[in-house]
Amino acid sequence: MKVLDKNINAWQLGIMLFILLFANKILVLPSLLFEGAGLEAVFIPVLFFVLEMGLLFLFYKLKTKHPAQSFSFLLKNRFGTPVQVVAFVFLCAYFLCKAVLLYNVTYIFFRNVVYKDYSSFLFLFCFIPIMNHLAISGLRVMGRTMQLFFPFMLTIVLFCLVVGVFGINSSVLMFSKPFAEIALTAAKHISSFGDVVLVFVVMHRVQIKKGEWKVVFSLVTLASVLVCLITVIFILSYTYTAFMHPYAIFEIMSYVKEYGGLGRIDVVSMVGIIVFAYFHLAIYLKAFMLCFKEVFPKINPLYSVLTFNLAFLLIVGFFILNLEQAVSFAEKILPYFAIIPFGIVPILSGLLFLIKKRKEVKNE
Amino acid sequence: MSVEKILERYKKQLHNSVDIADRMIDVGGVNVGFIYLKSITDSALFAEAIFEPISRFKQTLTFENLKQIVKANDVSTIQQAEVLENILKGAVVIFISNSQEILAIDIMKYSTRVPAEPPTSAVIMGPREGFTEDFQTNISLLRRRFHSEQLVFESLAVGSITQTKVTVAYIEGIADKSIVKEVKKRIKKIKIDGVVDSYYLISLLSNRPNSFLKQVGTAEKPDVIAAKMLEGRVAIIVDNSPIVLTVPFVFLEDLQSSNDYYTNYIYSSLIRIVRVIGLLLSSIGPGIYIALQLFHYNILPIKYLITIADTTQPIPFPPFIEILFITLLFQVLYEVSLRLPSYLGLATSVVGALILGDTGVKAGLLSPPTVIVMAIAKIALYTVPEQSAQITIVQYVFIVLGASLGILGIIGGMIYLLAYANSVENFGTPFLAPFSPFILSDNKDGMLKVPVNQMKERPKSFSNEEEERMDESA
Numbered sequence: 037m038k039v040l041d042k043n044i045n046a047w048q049l050g051i052m053l054f055i056l057l058f059a060n061k062i063l064v065l066p067s068l069l070f071e072g073a074g075l076e077a078v079f080i081p082v083l084f085f086v087l088e089m090g091l092l093f094l095f096y097k098l099k100t101k102h103p104a105q106s107f108s109f110l111l112k113n114r115f116g117t118p119v120q121v122v123a124f125v126f127l128c129a130y131f132l133c134k135a136v137l138l139y140n141v142t143y144i145f146f147r148n149v150v151y152k153d154y155s156s157f158l159f160l161f162c163f164i165p166i167m168n169h170l171a172i173s174g175l176r177v178m179g180r181t182m183q184l185f186f187p188f189m190l191t192i193v194l195f196c197l198v199v200g201v202f203g204i205n206s207s208v209l210m211f212s213k214p215f216a217e218i219a220l221t222a223a224k225h226i227s228s229f230g231d232v233v234l235v236f237v238v239m240h241r242v243q244i245k246k247g248e249w250k251v252v253f254s255l256v257t258l259a260s261v262l263v264c265l266i267t268v269i270f271i272l273s274y275t276y277t278a279f280m281h282p283y284a285i286f287e288i289m290s291y292v293k294e295y296g297g298l299g300r301i302d303v304v305s306m307v308g309i310i311v312f313a314y315f316h317l318a319i320y321l322k323a324f325m326l327c328f329k330e331v332f333p334k335i336n337p338l339y340s341v342l343t344f345n346l347a348f349l350l351i352v353g354f355f356i357l358n359l360e361q362a363v364s365f366a367e368k369i370l371p372y373f374a375i376i377p378f379g380i381v382p383i384l385s386g387l388l389f390l391i392k393k394r395k396e397v398k399n400e
Numbered sequence: 401m402s403v404e405k406i407l408e409r410y411k412k413q414l415h416n417s418v419d420i421a422d423r424m425i426d427v428g429g430v431n432v433g434f435i436y437l438k439s440i441t442d443s444a445l446f447a448e449a450i451f452e453p454i455s456r457f458k459q460t461l462t463f464e465n466l467k468q469i470v471k472a473n474d475v476s477t478i479q480q481a482e483v484l485e486n487i488l489k490g491a492v493v494i495f496i497s498n499s500q501e502i503l504a505i506d507i508m509k510y511s512t513r514v515p516a517e518p519p520t521s522a523v524i525m526g527p528r529e530g531f532t533e534d535f536q537t538n539i540s541l542l543r544r545r546f547h548s549e550q551l552v553f554e555s556l557a558v559g560s561i562t563q564t565k566v567t568v569a570y571i572e573g574i575a576d577k578s579i580v581k582e583v584k585k586r587i588k589k590i591k592i593d594g595v596v597d598s599y600y601l602i603s604l605l606s607n608r609p610n611s612f613l614k615q616v617g618t619a620e621k622p623d624v625i626a627a628k629m630l631e632g633r634v635a636i637i638v639d640n641s642p643i644v645l646t647v648p649f650v651f652l653e654d655l656q657s658s659n660d661y662y663t664n665y666i667y668s669s670l671i672r673i674v675r676v677i678g679l680l681l682s683s684i685g686p687g688i689y690i691a692l693q694l695f696h697y698n699i700l701p702i703k704y705l706i707t708i709a710d711t712t713q714p715i716p717f718p719p720f721i722e723i724l725f726i727t728l729l730f731q732v733l734y735e736v737s738l739r740l741p742s743y744l745g746l747a748t749s750v751v752g753a754l755i756l757g758d759t760g761v762k763a764g765l766l767s768p769p770t771v772i773v774m775a776i777a778k779i780a781l782y783t784v785p786e787q788s789a790q791i792t793i794v795q796y797v798f799i800v801l802g803a804s805l806g807i808l809g810i811i812g813g814m815i816y817l818l819a820y821a822n823s824v825e826n827f828g829t830p831f832l833a834p835f836s837p838f839i840l841s842d843n844k845d846g847m848l849k850v851p852v853n854q855m856k857e858r859p860k861s862f863s864n865e866e867e868e869r870m871d872e873s874a
Contacts, residue, residue, distance in 0.1 A: 151806070161805075162805050162808050162812050166815055173819050173823045174823070178819065180830075180832070181818050181836070183836060184835065185818075302699075303807075310807065310808055310811045310812075311811060314812060
């Protein structure tokens with residue numbers, strides 16, 4: 037078996053980011069944000085999406101300046117191998133933990149909603165082969181497959197939003213939470229954001245022609261707006277009981293379950309969650325593979341898949357089994373990892389603009 | 401060596417096969433020996449155009465006279481090493497005692513089928529000719545469509561025993577030279593004892609021979625092949641096969657039908673959408689049905705759920721076994737109807753579809769919704785007949801996924817399948833083009849079809865030498 041890796045274009049990168057921006061933000065996050073920050077929770081995603089857009093802008097500047105080089109090469113060239121290796125070890129850990137969190141949230145959703153008596157291993161049996169296959173097939177194949185599914189994903193999200201609007205209970209938002217509580221909630225859930233950091237990992241695999249950057253920025257903006265709308269509609273639909281409903285996109289449809297004899301249309305959101313989850317996990321694995329390759333350049337990339345699978349199974353199988361544990365993992369451990377997308381990577385990227393190169397930059 | 405001994409030697413080399421004919425006559429003191437295979441030569445033509453003029457010749461026969469007096473077109477002087485090959489290809493080989501030179505006259509003749517409409521590519525309006533097993537007929541069917549010197553046929557022999565003629569056909573100036581070169585290279589590399597049909601070449605011409613996906617196009621109609629060649633594809637004609645291969649191949653080709661081009665474009669677009677629906681119904685329909693029945697029954701409309709519950713409740717088998725049983729039954733009936741004579745095939749269909757199906761339902765062994773779902777799936781399979789084998793495999797996989805993992809498994813399977821299809825490329829052409837990667841201009845003849853006057857360019861899914869196919873002013 038050979039790991040295939042060819043370049044991706046602006047559309048494929050944009051769609052990957054579009055998928056990444058949804059993640060658990062359409063499932064458990066709106067409910068958790070409401071629990072901590074009340075109605076003011078609607079502002080938290082907006083704030084973080086602005087930060088993510090800033091991260092993307094930083095990438096745009098870096099990519100424009102160094103179109104053919106990888107982020108890893110730039111780090112090694114300016115700061116030396118230790119900094120490059122440490123940064124990519126952190127990124128490996130970050131993507132692994134994010135995958136664990138997403139898998140758990142998705143698994144708990146399916147176990148509670150559909151597969152009540154089924155074990156976690158059934159889901160692993162389902163998810164692992166597909167994410168492995170997508171990641172091993174390479175970035176281009178993954179990008180093209182996501183491109184094929186993109187119209188369906190967008191239609192599903194828009195459909196859910198339109199249906200969700202009919203379920204809105206209150207149109208008045210009474211803000212009452214103090215700033216400290218909002219800030220604390222934002223800090224607790226910071227790890228749910230920052231996925232845009234992927235662009236730095238795939239930097240050398242992206243080919244963006246002049247004028248195509250708007251595609252990437254438009255898709256990221258679109259995803260951000262849609263996630264914010266889902267959060268707002270969810271909170272307006274449930275107002276004061278939103279914290280009791282952990283699956284936002286699914287819950288906003290439950291008011292309008294039966295529609296004209298067509299059956300329960302909330303299955304549409306379930307299909308959307310499945311598609312997002314499969315692709316999302318595959319992107320995390322691919323990102324892990326690319327980071328692993330930078331840390332161990334001489335090792336066959338298939339070992340990175342093996343490492344990811346083993347670590348993933350270990351964490352999922354032994355440490356995190358229910359929603360409470362998953363939420364606790366997300367609130368207590370993962371926030372420290374947020375320093376990678378919102379701290380380490382932007383600082384290093386900023387320094388790349390400021391510090392002069394050590395030696396002549398060559399194409400890899 | 402005397403002519404008699406020469407003839408004896410070749411007869412021996414051909415193991416004194418029953419269809420060998422040899423004859424020796426004396427013409428003005430010169431011995432003339434003929435040897436040929438009766439089974440593949442035109443005996444009447446031999447008597448009239450070769451034997452009679454030679455036997456009536458009154459002067460001393462020389463090799464030059466011999467070439468002049470025979471009344472045949474395809475006359476050639478050959479080497480000793482080529483004698484057997486010429487005999488086996490239907491030529492009469494002539495030896496004369498006063499010359500070392502050997503004459504071969506091609507008068508090959510064998511029974512062939514008349515070009516008829518292929519059963520799987522019928523059209524309501526449009527050409528009804530189909531290729532036959534005769535290589536020359538197939539070439540003439542194509543040549544008739546191109547009155548141009550740009551049409552090129554290059555012949556190669558494949559198979560150490562069969563020496564089957566494999567012809568590479570393309571239009572010079574349109575087909576990409578590198579693709580033509582690669583096709584010839586791959587054909588020359590084939591080391592096999594024999595090629596009985598063009599299907600033998602499919603896996604040998606594929607980049608991923610073990611893949612279940614079809615990577616080489618097939619067609620039985622000359623108009624289809626002509627249209628594909630005009631787009632820049634290379635055709636491969638194999639002697640003794642009515643199926644002509646084309647490369648590069650994209651999945652979209654099998655969604656298209658020649659009928660689409662001989663009818664209104666809006667209707668064609670509609671029919672293509674129907675084909676895609678048929679494809680989905682047959683590939684994932686049974687899988688979704690079983691997933692709904694086992695895992696997601698609560699999403700069904702309540703009236704439909706009651707109907708299903710009422711009909712499936714008395715069935716003694718689990719839904720998975722029930723659906724597998726029906727699938728197997730259909731497959732058995734299909735295989736039987738293919739092999740039985742048509743009058744018996746009809747009877748089998750009646751027994752299978754009406755008696756077994758109806759009795760199975762009445763006996764409480766099968767539920768009506770399952771029978772209906774499987775019947776729809778199996779009928780819909782033939783909306784894209786060229787892909788029926790592949791869809792059948794996919795159908796089985798989705799039944800297993802639906803039964804074991806529900807919708808989660810079905811969607812996972814779809815992602816896996818599409819990612820796999822996306823990874824398949826043959827002759828540098830992505831299998832799912834122009835859908836993935838998305839090529840807007842090629843989608844003019846994709847899921848929807850625009851009128852011919854708007855298809856001004858050749859497909860961009862694969863490379864060709866000339867992009868424009870219509871003058872801009874048209």
